[in-house]
Amino acid sequence: MTQRVWTEVDDYIAGLVIGDDPALDGALEASDKAGLPQIAVSPSHGKLLHLIARIHGARKILEIGTLAGYSTIWLARALPPDGKLITLEYDARHAEVATANIAGAGLADRVEVRVGAALDTLPTIAEEAPFDLFFIDADKVNNPKYVRWAIDNSRPGSVIIVDNVVRNGLVVDATSTDPAIVGTRELGSLLANEPRVSATMVQTVGDKGYDGFALVLVES
Template sequence: MPQQTWTVVDDYFDGLLVEEDAALTAATADTLAAGLPAHQVAPNQGKLLHLLARIRGARTILEIGTLGGYSTIWLARALPEGGRLVTLEADERCADVSTANIARAGLTDVVDIRRGKAADLLPGLADGEPFDLVFIDADKPSNPVYLEWALKLTRPGSIIIGDNVVRDGAVVDGDSTDPRVQGVRRFTELIAEHPRLSATALQTVGSKGYDGFVMALVTS
């Protein structure tokens, strides 16, 4: 009953507040058709990312984990003229599907898809302009590494968002043998300890089940 209720409520608000066009619905369909993991953000979560980027006035966005490009499209559409988004994807199938989806959305000139392991690609971004927003949605055991690089690649006022941190509530289990849970726990602990970050975490329920995200502001 709870999952059914969460999904119906999501559908209600999405119908009123979230406008998915053909490019977004096709991105979802192509992601599923390609057999990619059903891990993309829900429509209302995509809209939230879009609004956060606009509220921040982001001109540069870094996404770690592209999947089929659904969240990429939401974020890229928040950019002003001349803005850019760099997204990192290790899986070649995901990179191929996202490339097609981003092209269909007319965002090829805005989005730079880089293929390979994020830990290997992130050092190559160090000489560029700092990012105003970083969205971390990739392999959870590597989240501490991604946070370290996010701090190097941002500036005061930047936002860092880590997705899927609740893990159906497993995040509270310090004895968990799941490396994804331990990666999320260490990621959150590092955020809490870092003097340059002010953060919070929110639990979410909806069509994607029970999870949540961490959001941190780079303060100095």
């Protein structure tokens, strides 16, 4: 199996169960035009986030790592009309592009983009807690800190999704000094030893290569 096959299958899935979507396609086009990195979730992953949020009945969502707002749009579409999504983005240029994309998708009334380092911003939104669902797709070195905050500001039944936890298989290297690998392994240890949650990690292949995500249920 090769990257070409993975990409072809992802394209097949997207064409089969997602199809053309002007708002989402426009968000990716705007991202490319602005020169943002091409690291948004794939369409099938975005649809998965959307379905998890809908199945869970999420009314309040926190996203860490906005980029151009592609995953934000998927998640916000799952909210009821009075729902709310707060998304945190470090880069002001990324936030500007995302804000325009979110408005173009007709979701500005339920999405708030906040700019700044997430670890600085999180204490300012604690009063908004608890959140029903968290999607964390930001700097990997700080994932353990983000997840600890999410657990502390959740409720029993809250769901936490963390992207990019396999890192092309390099997560198994206990000797790695790569900060992203170290942070990811620390996250795994946290989830394994945190009594308030039940978690798993799922490997994935597709248009974005070989990686995976963590799915966490807060139990207490």
